[in-house]
Amino acid sequence: MSQVRQVSSLFKIARWGVLGVGLSYGFVHARTLHKDAQVKRIEDAYARKVALIEEAKKKFADLNAAKNGSGGEQFNFEDPNFDAD
Numbered sequence: 001m002s003q004v005r006q007v008s009s010l011f012k013i014a015r016w017g018v019l020g021v022g023l024s025y026g027f028v029h030a031r032t033l034h035k036d037a038q039v040k041r042i043e044d045a046y047a048r049k050v051a052l053i054e055e056a057k058k059k060f061a062d063l064n065a066a067k068n069g070s071g072g073e074q075f076n077f078e079d080p081n082f083d084a085d
Helices: 007-068
Strands: none
Touching: none
């Protein structure tokens, strides 16, 4: 039989301490990665919605231009030089 090697109690405590620090670091790092991924998902969803709104505005403008005829005069009622007479 071989003898069991005696390990110092300081070494045992240090091993458990390093294990605890590693687990804590892993937990905090995972939370940070999860939070960053969630922020990216929210930003991507917002950008997708903005792109859809811009596309809808463009299609609406094209449809209204086709309805009103091509090249008709457009009036700016907010212009201070506009004269209705």
